[in-house]
Amino acid sequence: MGAKVGKSWYTRSRLNKGAKMENLKKMAGIKAAEYVKDGMVVGLGTGSTAYYFVEEVGRRIKEEGLKITAVTTSSTTSEQARRLGIPLKSIDEVDEVDVTVDGADEVDTDFNGIKGGGGALLMEKVVATPTKTYIWVVDESKMVGKLGVFKLPVEVVQYGAGQLFRRFEHAGYKPSFREKNGQRYVTDMQNFIIDLDLGVIENPVEFGQKLDHVVGVVEHGLFNQMVDMVIVAGRNGVQILKSTKSKGE
Structure with a gap:
């Protein structure tokens, strides 16, 4: 992770200024x-x-x-x-x-x-x-060669979220708590979201499985x-x- 994000595999058209x-x-x-x-x-x-x-x-x-x-x-x-x-x-x-x-x-x-x-x-x-x-x-614009331009959302329980944040930080995942109106964003299921700024995710399946085994992680945004x-x-x-x-x- 941390490498430059790859080029798109999907051939994009050139959108003119009038295209919405x-x-x-x-x-x-x-x-x-x-x-x-x-x-x-x-x-x-x-x-x-x-x-x-x-x-x-x-x-x-x-x-x-x-x-x-x-x-x-x-x-x-x-x-x-x-x-x-x-x-x-x-x-x-x-x-x-x-x-x-x-x-x-x-x-x-x-x-x-x-x-x-x-x-x-x-x-x-x-x-x-x-x-x-x-x-x-x-x-x-959403079609990419490799995942990683968009930050990876990770939904976590509120209890121990700060400790989990520090674990992600020490792992080099560049975490940030998602916020809304100056407060930590709370999901419909009453959890927090920590967004990870990973750069290129070379093996999404492997990384998703890794997150699956982290205590306190409810779900992650790798589909x-x-x-x-x-x-x-x-x-x-x-x-x-x-x-x-x-x-x-």
């Missing part, structure tokens, strides 16, 4: 909603790109009579879904989820990703795990070999990238 990042996010979100069919249990992701997916699902329910049940990955998404009239269930009320659409902060060549910029990484991973088809929606499809929006349109990886930790 929000338009790219909207394109990806609307495209992802095409994978939602009548009778499905749908996982609704969290974040700026997943927002447009949820909006499109709500539109289809209202205008097309789409019939689904949804589970959400954050209190923010739950509020959005209720506003749109999307029927909701608790994750505990379903055995599996047909399709989940969520955003990602980075995606590498092996379809590993960093998630949790919106602070919902634990709930996102809980919903992703029983999902049959797991889709990420991103704009092309390794979990995604089935990545919908990427760029100025030249939308591309669909399919992973051949099986789901793993």
Whole structure:
């Protein structure tokens, strides 16, 4: 870790000054909603790109009579879904989820990703795990050669968080507590988030497994070999990238 972050493996278009990042996010979100069919249990992701997916699902329910049940990955998404009239269930009320659409902060060549910029990484991973088809929606800036430009979120219990912070500091992970309004950010599950500034993560799977064994860590933002499809929006349109990886930790 600490090496220079590698170049993107995804061929980006050159965005002119008039191109709007929000338009790219909207394109990806609307495209992802095409994978939602009548009778499905749908996982609704969290974040700026997943927002447009949820909006499109709500539109289809209202205008097309789409019939689904949804589970959400954050209190923010739950509020959005209720506003749109999307029927909701608790994750505990379903055995599996047909399709989940969520955003990602980075995606590498092996379809590993960093998630949790919106602070919902634990709930996102809980919903992703029983999902049959797991889709990420991103704009092309999120496609990287290796993970590491984006800080890695680690959700930790409040008790002993300072001690855990110092352990990360001594390990050279350059930790910082996430804050909101000058206070430590508290997740929906009442935990803190420590963001690690690692530089290049040469082996995300190995590092994720290492974090899994740290006492006090509830979950981390490495989503390794979990995604089935990545919908990427760029100025030249939308591309669909399919992973051949099986789901793993």
